[in-house]
Structure formats: structure tokens, C-alpha cells
Amino acid sequence: MQSLLEMTGSFRIGPHLIALAVAYVLALPIGWNREKAERSAGLRTFPLVALATCGIVQATEHILEGHPEGTARIIEGLMTGMGFIGGGAILKTENSVRGTATAASLWATGATGAAVGLGAYDVAVMISLFTFLTLWLLAPFKQEGSEEEKK
Numbered sequence: 001m002q003s004l005l006e007m008t009g010s011f012r013i014g015p016h017l018i019a020l021a022v023a024y025v026l027a028l029p030i031g032w033n034r035e036k037a038e039r040s041a042g043l044r045t046f047p048l049v050a051l052a053t054c055g056i057v058q059a060t061e062h063i064l065e066g067h068p069e070g071t072a073r074i075i076e077g078l079m080t081g082m083g084f085i086g087g088g089a090i091l092k093t094e095n096s097v098r099g100t101a102t103a104a105s106l107w108a109t110g111a112t113g114a115a116v117g118l119g120a121y122d123v124a125v126m127i128s129l130f131t132f133l134t135l136w137l138l139a140p141f142k143q144e145g146s147e148e149e150k151k
Helices: 004-008 013-036 045-064 068-087 100-117 121-137
Strands: none
Touching: 013 045, 013 100, 013 121, 045 068, 045 100, 068 100, 100 121
16 A cells, blocks of 8 residues: 555646646637526536546546556547436427537537647647637627417
8 A cells, every 4th residue: 555655646736737727718719608598507607617637637647647448438428428418418398409519618618628638738629719709700690580489
């Protein structure tokens, strides 16, 4: 059994703090957009998703070193879980389905956090940027349904 002194040698806050903060910040604009649109997931949910996915990737990196198939399984599990969480944001009514953009945004935010956790900051920035721009710039083109559906 390791002593507390031996275990503190692997207690590296600095690199993890930076990565976790980057994942958190990259998710804020997406969460802000969903919050502003009064969606089921918003300003608190999206940063937590990015933080958690990044944290899991980083927490497992030392035990998976040199085992890319293990890393792939972790990422696979995370992204499957993100699909499950996103599925909870989708609501089907008689005439419409709502929440698909929020579900996709949650999935993309999970991918952002995983990318940061893997050290692919450039990919994470691009996923976050394109997700935010899609939600923001394409919103005016979204059809809200026919007059009959609105009743």
C-alpha cells in the first residue's frame, strides 16, 4: 500500500486545472445560447458536460498510457453516454419533435471536453466554435411549424 507521501507525487493539479478550465470556458457560449433560448439544458449543464468528459479522459490517461485501444473505449463510452443524456432533451409531441439541437449540442460539448482531455485543443476550439455558430447563425432559418401545429 502506498503512503500518503508517495501518492502526493502523482498529484498534479496544474496541467489538469488548465485543461479543465479550457473545457469549461469552451462550453460556456453554447450553454449561454441554450439558456437564452430557454431550453431544458443551459448555462450550468453544458460546462459541466465538458468538464466531466475532459476530467474522465484525463483521470484515465495514466492507467491507459501505451494502450490506445483502452483510450478508444473510454472515448466510446463517454460519447455513448452523451447520446443518452442528449436523448433526454428530446421531446416528442403529437405534431413535432423538440430538443434535437440541444441534444446534438450536448453531444458536441462532450466531444469538446474529450478533445481537450486528449490534448487536441485545436479540435476542441473548432467543435465549440462551429457548434455555437450553428446554434446562433442558423436559428433564424429554423421553421417553427405551421399555423395548425402552433394551435
